[in-house]
Amino acid sequence: GDSVTQMEGPVTLSEEAFLTINCTYTATGYPSLFWYVQYPGEGLQLLLKATKADDKGSNKGFEATYRKETTSFHLEKGSVQVSDSAVYFCALSEGNQGGKLIFGQGTELSVKP
């Protein structure tokens, strides 16, 4: 079945450091890919998405490119801030299962001043 694998956390960075969180997926069809962010005590919020190969999703300085050849959707940010501390989830949707999202295990990011 479909699955999503993320790099394990926690990831600890200093402010202004470069961030990469790896995400790879397994899918039988042509999924859409998403990154969601969960701040402490809150629900998940959509961070960015890409619906087809080579699409780049971007938002709030974060970027991820849908790479079909490597089945990857790595999240990057050039300069992290303390306020970026959260748990980041990579997810896929096949689009034909009633909106069902399959999530990776989440990667906790902690940014120190």
Added chain:
Amino acid sequence: DTAVSQTPKYLVTQMGNDKSIKCEQNLGHDTMYWYKQDSKKFLKIMFSYNNKELIINETVPNRFSPKSPDKAHLNLHINSLELGDSAVYFCASSQTRRHAPLHFGNGTRLTVT
């Protein structure tokens, strides 16, 4: 003007009890979901409803029964609570179109003692 709201935020109860969690969305979405997040932050879909009809029912004990009185509400009733039911339960909603992103509530932390 909260988009997806869940009540209660915290629920502490004893084994064997029956409890309900309520969810409402004011986004005009046709599809609503329940997800369970375990202690390791892993998220898994439980149910999905579209216009009050059940469309996804993952392998969930039948002690869990969702009910959708209208397309803006999706409640979750749990009978005979067990220790293993302790988790954070998230309600979400989306438009009914391929690859539409989900909008999540802030979660209900259920603790069974």
